[in-house]
Amino acid sequence: MIAAIAVPVLVASGAGVAHAHKSVSIDVDGKVQQISTFAGSVKGALDTNNITVGEYDVVSPDPNAALTEGAQIVVRTAKPIEVTIDGATHTIWTTADDTAGALAELAASGRSASIVAASRSSERQELKLPLITDGTVTIVDGGESKDVPVTGIATLEDVLKQAEITLGEHDEVKITPKDANHVTVTIDRVAIGERSETEEIAFETVEKKTDALDEGQTKVVIEGKAGAIVRTYKTTTVNGKETNAELIDEQRTEPTTKVVNVGTKAKPKPSKSSDSKQPPATGGAPSSGVWAALAQCESGGNPRAVSASGTYHGLYQFSVATWRAVGGSGLPSQASPAEQTMRAQILQKRSGWGQWPACSAKLGLR
Structure with missing residues (x-):
């Protein structure tokens, strides 16, 4: 009360206020120091000792409170941490x-x-505070859970080391509370990789007409080959399950079109003598030996024989192309039996008995 009356008198006179000497303690985040000061307020004592109080720091007693002998000033420094609330990131003190x-x-x-x-x-956030003091940490690692008891002050790194857990480059760690002495550390194992997928592209077939082939005949000029699209993805897997795939490359190989020549050349009409109702011609046809046996097997010994398809002619069932290759002209079935035999012998010398695969095998010629 006296101090309260003296104040206006001193102010009115313009004189300075003299405060009594006091011994007080200041505790800043657990570090305690004893000081002597003439300051009249808590703030004055802090200022005198170059202790700056931030906007979010907590000071007890109130900084504007009068300073008394033996006062215990406690300062708790606020630190910013990033937290996630309802999916959004916030900075709190x-x-x-x-x-x-x-x-x-x-x-x-x-x-x-x-x-x-x-x-x-984002880059791994360094926690500005220890993880826990004297409590329990439940670690959920890739879905598997275990409790780690903590004595004293422990950082996140301390707890992971105690649990013999190593974090990978891309792993995610989330900390959630249970109570003041119990938190849950959830680790999601994240892997970044690549995978490829191949999609086949079917080839097309193009037919080209040509009179170089008999009607009904075909010949593959260019073999078709399927193309492909190879897509490469950058993948993200969390605890073994793919959660994202980003296309990073695509390579396309075009298919090769299959080209087929289709014959348009008219087939020669079989002669009337090839009619099955007419008796087979003789005269000059071999009557014994290997060639007679071959002719009998190929055409029944009929020099005018023509196959049902119109492709093969005569005693030895020449194709027109083969007949001409050994010097024949016209149709083989129109030549004499003697000429047919002569040209068959020429063909055999050039190419062997394989020109008549079925019958030569049947006759034991090869």
């Missing part, structure tokens, strides 16, 4: 001693928050 305490304070205020300590979308 806390004076809690550890992460578990900060999350518990938020939970007590009705805000459910978590801390992402590692994320594939």
Whole structure:
């Protein structure tokens, strides 16, 4: 009360206020120092000792409170931490001693928050606070859970080391509260890789008409080959399950079109003498020996024989192309039996008995 009356008198006179000498203690984040000061307020004592109080720091007693002998000043420095609330990232200031305490304070205020300590979308966040002090950490690693008891102050790295857990480059770590002395550390194992997929492209077939082939005959000029589209994806897997695939490359190989020549050349009409109702011609046809046996097997010994398809003619069932290759002209079935035999012998000398595969095998000629 006296001090209260003296104040206006001193102010009115313009004189300075003299404060009594006091011994007080200042505790800044657990570090305590004893000081002597003439300051009249808590703030004055802090200023005298070059202790700056930030906007979010907590000071007790109130900085504007009068300073008394033996006062105990406590300063708790606030630190910024990033938390996730309802999917959005926020920066909050806390004076809690550890992460578990900060999350518990938020939970007590009705805000459910978590801390992402590692994320594939950003560099790993270094926690500005220890993880927990004297409590329990439940680690959920890739879906498997275990409790790790903690004595004293422990960082996230301390707890992971104690649990013999190593984080990969892309792994995600999220911290959620249970209570002030119990947090859950959830680790999602994230792998970044590549995979390829191949899609086949079917080839087309083009037919080209040509009179170089008999009607009904075909010849493949260019073999068709399927093309392909090879797509390469950058993949993200979380705990073994693919969660994202980004197309990063696509290579296309065009198919090769199949080209087929289709014959348009008219087939020669078989002569009337080839009619099955007419008796087979003789005269000059071999009557014994290997050639007679071959002629009998190929055409029944009929020099005018023509196959049902019109492709093969005469005693030895020449094709027109083969007949001409050994010097014949016209149709083989129109030549004399003697000429047919002569040209068959020429063909045999050039190419062997394989020109008559079925009958030569049947007759034991090869």
